[in-house]
Amino acid sequence: MADLETFRAETRAWLEANCPPEMREPIRDDDDVCWGGRNVKFKNDAQRVWLERMGAKGWTVPEWPAEYGGGGLSRAEAKVLAEEMRRIKARSPLSSFGIWMLGPALLKYGNEAQKKEHLPKIARGEIRWCQGYSEPGAGSDLASLRTSAEDKGDHYLVNGSKVWTSYADKADWIFCLVRTDPAAPKHLGISFLLFDMASPGVSTSPIKLISGSSPFCQTFFDNVQVPKENLMGTAGKGWEIAKYLLTHERDMIGGSDSTGGGQRDSVSNIAKRQIGLDAAILADTALRTDIARHEIDAMAFGLTMERVLAETKSGQGTGALSSMLKYYGTELNKQRMELLMSIRGSDGLTWEGPEPRDGDLARSWLRSRANSIEGGTSEVQLNIIAKRVLDLPGA
Amino acid sequence: MPLILTDDQLMIRDSAEGFFKDEAPVAQHRSLRDTANPDGFSRDVWAKMAEMGFAGVLVPESHGGADMGHVAAGIIMEAMGKNLSAAPMLSTAVLGATAIKHGTPEQQAKYLPLIAQGAHLLALAADEAARHKPNHVATTATPSGNGFRLNGVKGFVVDGGVADTLIVAARTSGEVGDTAGITLFLVDPNAEGVTREARAMVDSRGAARVTLNDVQVDGADVLGEVGGGHAILEKVLDAGRACLAAEMLGVSGTSFAMTVDYLKQREQFGQKIGSFQALQHRAAHLFCEIELARSATLKALQALDEGSDRAPMYVSLAKAKAGDVAILASNEGVQMHGGIGMTDEYDIGFFMKRARAAQETFGDSAFHSDRIARTFGY
Ligand SMILES: Cc1cc2nc3c(=O)[nH]c(=O)nc-3n(C[C@H](O)[C@H](O)[C@H](O)COP(=O)(O)OP(=O)(O)OC[C@H]3O[C@@H](n4cnc5c(N)ncnc54)[C@H](O)[C@@H]3O)c2cc1C
Numbered sequence: 215m216a217d218l219e220t221f222r223a224e225t226r227a228w229l230e231a232n233c234p235p236e237m238r239e240p241i242r243d244d245d246d247v248c249w250g251g252r253n254v255k256f257k258n259d260a261q262r263v264w265l266e267r268m269g270a271k272g273w274t275v276p277e278w279p280a281e282y283g284g285g286g287l288s289r290a291e292a293k294v295l296a297e298e299m300r301r302i303k304a305r306s307p308l309s310s311f312g313i314w315m316l317g318p319a320l321l322k323y324g325n326e327a328q329k330k331e332h333l334p335k336i337a338r339g340e341i342r343w344c345q346g347y348s349e350p351g352a353g354s355d356l357a358s359l360r361t362s363a364e365d366k367g368d369h370y371l372v373n374g375s376k377v378w379t380s381y382a383d384k385a386d387w388i389f390c391l392v393r394t395d396p397a398a399p400k401h402l403g404i405s406f407l408l409f410d411m412a413s414p415g416v417s418t419s420p421i422k423l424i425s426g427s428s429p430f431c432q433t434f435f436d437n438v439q440v441p442k443e444n445l446m447g448t449a450g451k452g453w454e455i456a457k458y459l460l461t462h463e464r465d466m467i468g469g470s471d472s473t474g475g476g477q478r479d480s481v482s483n484i485a486k487r488q489i490g491l492d493a494a495i496l497a498d499t500a501l502r503t504d505i506a507r508h509e510i511d512a513m514a515f516g517l518t519m520e521r522v523l524a525e526t527k528s529g530q531g532t533g534a535l536s537s538m539l540k541y542y543g544t545e546l547n548k549q550r551m552e553l554l555m556s557i558r559g560s561d562g563l564t565w566e567g568p569e570p571r572d573g574d575l576a577r578s579w580l581r582s583r584a585n586s587i588e589g590g591t592s593e594v595q596l597n598i599i600a601k602r603v604l605d606l607p608g609a
Numbered sequence: 610m611p612l613i614l615t616d617d618q619l620m621i622r623d624s625a626e627g628f629f630k631d632e633a634p635v636a637q638h639r640s641l642r643d644t645a646n647p648d649g650f651s652r653d654v655w656a657k658m659a660e661m662g663f664a665g666v667l668v669p670e671s672h673g674g675a676d677m678g679h680v681a682a683g684i685i686m687e688a689m690g691k692n693l694s695a696a697p698m699l700s701t702a703v704l705g706a707t708a709i710k711h712g713t714p715e716q717q718a719k720y721l722p723l724i725a726q727g728a729h730l731l732a733l734a735a736d737e738a739a740r741h742k743p744n745h746v747a748t749t750a751t752p753s754g755n756g757f758r759l760n761g762v763k764g765f766v767v768d769g770g771v772a773d774t775l776i777v778a779a780r781t782s783g784e785v786g787d788t789a790g791i792t793l794f795l796v797d798p799n800a801e802g803v804t805r806e807a808r809a810m811v812d813s814r815g816a817a818r819v820t821l822n823d824v825q826v827d828g829a830d831v832l833g834e835v836g837g838g839h840a841i842l843e844k845v846l847d848a849g850r851a852c853l854a855a856e857m858l859g860v861s862g863t864s865f866a867m868t869v870d871y872l873k874q875r876e877q878f879g880q881k882i883g884s885f886q887a888l889q890h891r892a893a894h895l896f897c898e899i900e901l902a903r904s905a906t907l908k909a910l911q912a913l914d915e916g917s918d919r920a921p922m923y924v925s926l927a928k929a930k931a932g933d934v935a936i937l938a939s940n941e942g943v944q945m946h947g948g949i950g951m952t953d954e955y956d957i958g959f960f961m962k963r964a965r966a967a968q969e970t971f972g973d974s975a976f977h978s979d980r981i982a983r984t985f986g987y
């Protein structure tokens with residue numbers, strides 16, 4: 215405990231000295247979020263300095279081993295770091311699929327050379343990754359994917375296409391599910407490949423979302439040569455890795471700032487400011503009831519995340535909970551956005567307007583619809599709970 | 610405090626679950642009802658609960674109790690909910706003990722050891738409106754002799770028929786609806802002017818309508834300060850609400866377990882009905898809802914043990930969430946059982962009845978949503 219308090223004091227002093235003031239301001243625009251990568255365009259010097267300093271300490275990935283570019287912190291120390299960052303409202307220095315998804319899988323399934331090559335670059339934000347899972351014919355039924363990787367001795371020859379690949383046009387590398395054995399049963403012919411998006415034969419075509427932006431793409435592979443050493447794990451055993459990575463993705467979507475948890479202002483605080491009070495209660499009583507019900511569920515959900523963590527730590531775990539958190543967290547966030555749209559009324563409908571933040575709410579509301587689709591739909595999560603937790607027949 | 614049970618609490622859970630499954634299973638609830646048992650519970654089981662330390666779960670050791678705290682009380686209530694075990698646990702061990710702990714040293718010395726021994730039953734006679742409203746007290750207490758004279762009607766007193774002492778909320782000043790001016794009294798139900806009419810409830814538990822007609826009480830039987838009863842009442846109610854949430858969690862748990870079992874057994878259209886996705890998704894959703902109710906309930910019980918300022922908010926969160934979930938779980942249970950779920954012979958209906966009664970007791974989810982909104986200033 216004493217050690218932890220020393221660590222806290224040192225961390226506080228370091229953050230005080232190293233976190234630029236601009237990086238303690240709330241995030242306002244998309245370009246306030248730093249994704250790193252070869253072609254990174256920093257919005258300002260503060261953003262660059264913050265990433266470099268945190269990356270050098272390994273504090274972009276506090277719990278990864280130091281030998282792979284991580285901070286080597288214990289769970290308790292990482293918690294202290296997070297608390298201290300929250301205390302000064304420090305922004306996260308780096309957003310990254312490498313951190314949230316690939317890293318944990320690499321640590322578990324990667325060989326030593328792969329870990330040494332990729333993890334430090336993820337930690338320092340030098341390489342930006344994208345996720346090549348979904349295909350036009352393989353969404354919820356991911357294991358029916360058809361992108362092929364033919365064994366050519368020293369390399370695989372990859373052909374096919376992926377879809378909904380977030381930020382494929384901005385990413386440097388892709389982690390990609392491919393079929394190496396077309397004759398095997400569908401779950402057994404899949405392999406997990408890592409390759410450079412600059413390889414000859416890779417092309418991307420952006421797709422516009424209902425929120426107006428184009429963060430995802432269709433991605434095409436035309437005779438792409440991928441060196442054999444870029445196979446992660448064993449050929450034909452990629453499905454296991456794919457599922458492991460998905461649990462991390464689900465925890466991230468279900469429990470992150472963008473959905474369930476985080477430091478966001480509560481719906482009721484926003485409602486109070488927008489609608490006002492009448493005799494100490496919200497001036498719109500029917501909406502007040504909806505808001506209170508939502509906040510009850512949101513608090514109970516937050517407590518559930520807390521309990522699940524505590525149970526996992528003490529070995530009392532209940533299992534298959536990442537599906538529960540993904541399902542409930544994303545549905546709650548969608549409900550939150552509906553309520554915010556109701557609270558704002560006609561003002562929330564603005565798409566373009568004179569104020570710089572006009573249209574933000576409508577866009578976030580639309581973007582949030584994807585929460586219950588990406589990373590496995592709500593229906594798929596319910597299927598998983600029915601099968602793995604409830605052990606229902608034929609599920 | 611991490612949001613999990615400690616090793617001690619896990620042991621209490623194991624022993625409580627074993628105890629109620631053996632000593633007070635659903636079959637006993639059924640036989641109490643079928644024999645129209647006048648008490649509504651088994652005195653024999655209550656005596657054993659006292660031996661187990663359950664009756665004294667909130668009584669300090671100095672008064673012969675087990676002093677295990679609210680989390681433990683909730684664990685016991687959850688096990689009772691799972692088995693629909695009827696006993697004056699809520700009225701005496703939770704509400705009664707919490708109230709008496711606000712009394713004078715003499716009152717505590719007199720009642721607390723008896724509570725722990727299972728030798729004295731209490732009941733809270735607070736509510737007057739059919740919909741819970743703790744400050745709606747029209748019963749009057751006017752100075753008389755060395756004490757007060759009570760007049761009024763308490764329509765719904767849980768375990769009121771069996772109680773050896775009634776804890777009565779009456780108004781010594783102010784208007785109906787004021788929080789100030791409410792005073793709590795310890796009233797002997799056999800005193801002159803007290804009438805008790807038994808009300809059999811939908812869940813086969815006992816309640817009574819208590820009428821107070823010029824009932825003379827001594828000054829020594831005032832519990833807490835004259836006019837300051839509301840603050841005590843809120844603490845008593847919160848302990849009760851959190852324990853009801855725990856009981857409803859147990860009700861949800863068994864409803865859900867029975868239903869999932871049934872889905873795995875019943876065949877229609879040549880297959881187990883549990884293979885139909887329409888039912889699978891509802892069951893999976895219910896699983897999530899029960900997990901949320903569990904987290905909220907544990908948090909409320911812990912907050913009470915810590916004496917946290919936020920305990921009332923967490924209690925309302927737990928009561929609202931566990932209440933809605935118990936209604937959902939028991940209704941889905943009946944629905945997914947089809948015709949057999951509607952029969953008296955099958956147990957699932959008992960759980961729906963108990964869920965409804967517990968939801969209505971001391972504020973339903975609408976009441977507690979409103980209380981939460983007020984706590985957050987909207
Ligand atoms: C914003 C966004 C970003 C994304 N980013 C990426 C990315 O970076 N990389 C990547 O690989 N993918 C990405 N995806 C793709 C995402 O993983 C898929 O959209 C998702 O898995 C669903 O697949 P689908 O779109 O083909 O829908 P489908 O699988 O065709 O589903 C259509 C509907 O049918 C339902 N359904 C399907 N099967 C069942 C079943 N068995 N039981 C009940 N209902 C069922 C679904 O729930 C859904 O409601 C992204 C998606 C979005 C929206």
Ligand SMILES: Cc1cc2nc3c(=O)[nH]c(=O)nc-3n(C[C@H](O)[C@H](O)[C@H](O)COP(=O)(O)OP(=O)(O)OC[C@H]3O[C@@H](n4cnc5c(N)ncnc54)[C@H](O)[C@@H]3O)c2cc1C
Pocket residue numbers: 875876877878882885887888944945946947948949951
């Ligand atoms: C009060 C009452 C009066 C009645 N009176 C009469 C009467 O006078 N005459 C008469 O003949 N019958 C009568 N019935 C019977 C009634 O029609 C049946 O109970 C009803 O058809 C359901 O059948 P079941 O009870 O066998 O349930 P099951 O068919 O076993 O259903 C159990 C559960 O599984 C669900 N389920 C079943 N199949 C599917 C599926 N393919 N997809 C999704 N879910 C499914 C059901 O919706 C239900 O939730 C009465 C029932 C009641 C409760």
